[in-house]
Amino acid sequence: MKRLLALGAVVLTTATLAWAGSGDLAKAGGAPKPVITKAVKGDQCVEPNDFMRRNHMKLLKHQRDETVIDGVRTKKYALKECINCHASEKTGSVAASKDDFCVSCHSYAAVKIDCFDCHSTKPQGSVAMHPLNADTAHYKHRLAAQATSRVSAEEMAGIAQ
Amino acid sequence: MSEMKPMSDNTPGSPERRRFIGVATAAAGLALAPGVMLIEVAHGRPEDQAASAAVRWGMLVDATKCVADCNECVSACSTENGWTPVAESKHPRQAPQWIRKLELQDPLTQLETNLPMMCQHCGEPPCVDVCPTGASFKRADGIVLVNRHTCIGCRYCMMACPYKARSLVHEPLNDTQKPDVPRGIGCVEACTFCVQKVDRGDGNTACAEACTKAGHNAILFGDMNDPESEISKRLRELPTKQVRADLNLNTGIRHHGI
Numbered sequence: 001m002k003r004l005l006a007l008g009a010v011v012l013t014t015a016t017l018a019w020a021g022s023g024d025l026a027k028a029g030g031a032p033k034p035v036i037t038k039a040v041k042g043d044q045c046v047e048p049n050d051f052m053r054r055n056h057m058k059l060l061k062h063q064r065d066e067t068v069i070d071g072v073r074t075k076k077y078a079l080k081e082c083i084n085c086h087a088s089e090k091t092g093s094v095a096a097s098k099d100d101f102c103v104s105c106h107s108y109a110a111v112k113i114d115c116f117d118c119h120s121t122k123p124q125g126s127v128a129m130h131p132l133n134a135d136t137a138h139y140k141h142r143l144a145a146q147a148t149s150r151v152s153a154e155e156m157a158g159i160a161q
Numbered sequence: 162m163s164e165m166k167p168m169s170d171n172t173p174g175s176p177e178r179r180r181f182i183g184v185a186t187a188a189a190g191l192a193l194a195p196g197v198m199l200i201e202v203a204h205g206r207p208e209d210q211a212a213s214a215a216v217r218w219g220m221l222v223d224a225t226k227c228v229a230d231c232n233e234c235v236s237a238c239s240t241e242n243g244w245t246p247v248a249e250s251k252h253p254r255q256a257p258q259w260i261r262k263l264e265l266q267d268p269l270t271q272l273e274t275n276l277p278m279m280c281q282h283c284g285e286p287p288c289v290d291v292c293p294t295g296a297s298f299k300r301a302d303g304i305v306l307v308n309r310h311t312c313i314g315c316r317y318c319m320m321a322c323p324y325k326a327r328s329l330v331h332e333p334l335n336d337t338q339k340p341d342v343p344r345g346i347g348c349v350e351a352c353t354f355c356v357q358k359v360d361r362g363d364g365n366t367a368c369a370e371a372c373t374k375a376g377h378n379a380i381l382f383g384d385m386n387d388p389e390s391e392i393s394k395r396l397r398e399l400p401t402k403q404v405r406a407d408l409n410l411n412t413g414i415r416h417h418g419i
Contacts, residue, residue, distance in 0.1 A: 068308050071212035071300060073360050080340055096336070118309050118345030120338045 034108040035099045039085040046076050056082075060115075079115065084123040093121040205362025217303040218282070218354050218413060219385035220369070221392050221401065225418035226379035227275040234277050234380060235260050237371030241355060243339035257328035259352045260368060265419075274419055277368065277380065280305060280326040280352035281404060284411030288318035288327065297349075303385075303413050304354045314347040323405050327351040354382070354413075385413070 039045070045052050047059075059077040066072040075081045086094050086101040094102045095116045102121075106113050206213070238260045239246050250256035260279040266272065286305045288297045296312035299305050307318075307327075319327045333346045341357040344350050355366040369380040383392030401415040 064310055066211075068306070068310065069298065069300070071302070071356070071360050072210070073208040075208070083340070093336070116336065117333075118338065118343040118348065120340045120343070121336050122340065124340045 031108060034104040036104070037086075037088060037099070037101060039101075040087065040089055041085045045085075046081075079119060080123075083119075083121065087121070087123050092123075095121040205364070206360075208360070212300050212302040212304075212360075214301045215386060216384045217386045218359065219303065219383065219392060220282075220354075220366070220414045221381040221395055221399070221417065222276055222414060223379045223381070223399070223417045224274050224276040226377050227277065228377055228379075229264060229273065229275050231275075231375060231377065232262060233371040233375040233377075234368035235262060237367040238279075238352070241339075241358070241367035242342045242353070243337065243344070244350075252331065255329075255331050257330055257350060259328070259350070276416065276419065278324060278326070278404075279368075279414070280322075280354075281324050281410070282352075282354060282413030284413070285409065287321040287323065287408075287410070291317040291321040293317065300356075302359075304356055304359070305351075305413075306353055306356065307349050307351065309343065309345065309348040309350075312348040314349060316349060318349055322351075323408055323410070 047055075052059075060079055060082075063074075063077040064079070066074075067078070083094050088094070088097070088100045091097050091100055094100050095113070098104065098107060100121075102113060102115075236246065238244075242259060244257045244259055247253050247256045247258060247261075260277050263276055263278050265274040265276075267274075282303055282305045283299075284303070286297070286299055288305065289299055292298075293315060294311045294313055296308045296310075297305070297318045298308060314329060316329055319325075319329065327349050328351065329349050330344060330346050334344065338344055342353075355363075355368075358366065364383070366380075366382045369382040372378065372380040381392050381395060383390040385392055385396065387393060396415060399417045401417045402419055403410070403412040403415060404419070
């Protein structure tokens with residue numbers, strides 16, 4: 001079912017992009033582009049960005065079974081760690097507002113995420129005061145400089161393929 | 162699949178952190194109760210290691226020490242795991258209950274018994290037998306859990322459980338969950354022996370900690386497979402019973418004084 005949904009999403013995205021690319025709508029702006037906010041913590045994700053954009057769902061799905069069934073609690077591919085780094089500074093969440101990290105792309109790609117029916121969208125404690133952020137607080141001025149970047153339609157199409 | 166294998170070695174600082182916690186706990190333990198704490202430190206397994214069948218987590222509930230009108234274990238569970246206390250729920254009759262207090266009275270002698278009731282973490286769990294999707298399962302270390310990724314909310318397990326230990330979440334929780342304890346609408350849930358704490362190496366549950374803190378010491382949590390653990394020692398000394406022992410479920414919770 002999930003695979004079907006993902007396939008559907010890919011088809012939909014491609015269709016949307018093709019549509020958005022054609023004439024009038026592109027002038028009108030088309031669908032709002034996803035806003036990718038730089039993670040509050042750290043410089044680099046656990047894998048290269050390209051790999052994560054295509055494969056984060058596989059990593060999470062693999063990890064979730066190991067964690068729930070076997071009790072393996074490694075942090076590298078844990079959803080909790082995604083949230084710890086990517087929770088927005090404004091809302092303190094990865095899925096509370098439409099510009100938050102997870103929702104932003106997922107609504108653009110029209111892929112519904114069920115993760116947050118059960119999982120908290122917020123890290124433990126507040127984003128600013130989180131102890132895990134304490135040692136990277138000095139990155140903040142750098143983050144402020146390159147706060148948000150918009151993903152181009154071409155890039156998004158690349159991901160969809 | 163090899164690239165997806167979690168590699169905890171690459172997680173910065175994590176082994177150091179583990180060691181530090183181990184040392185810190187041991188130091189604290191020496192000050193408070195050496196025997197108990199050192200055993201618990203021995204149970205903190207590395208985060209990349211799966212739960213092992215060499216351990217069987219269990220609990221000893223001493224009903225002779227459990228006090229009427231005390232609700233410490235229940236509120237500690239609710240705080241740790243993020244479920245709304247029944248009294249505060251909008252729909253108390255369908256509100257989730259991971260643990261509840263029971264007051265029993267012998268009709269002949271009028272003897273009153275108090276005890277907490279929750280998932281008994283059976284060795285042969287009926288909830289696992291009946292689950293159509295395999296979501297209800299027993300972890301290697303004896304903790305009976307619901308895999309919410311595969312739970313379809315059919316509630317067969319709730320029917321099968323002789324202890325009425327499981328609840329269904331009827332309402333959307335709207336992001337009120339604890340980061341450590343995912344739970345959500347349409348899934349069955351129950352006591353997890355505070356699996357998040359166990360995996361962290363705390364070696365204790367929220368209810369047991371609260372009971373000790375309140376000075377009652379009616380709940381003792383530990384590894385029943387380790388002959389040197391506090392719980393094994395107590396189980397050797399005290400006569401204990403399983404609730405509904407006639408069902409041969411080999412429960413992980415043993416009761417004294419019922």
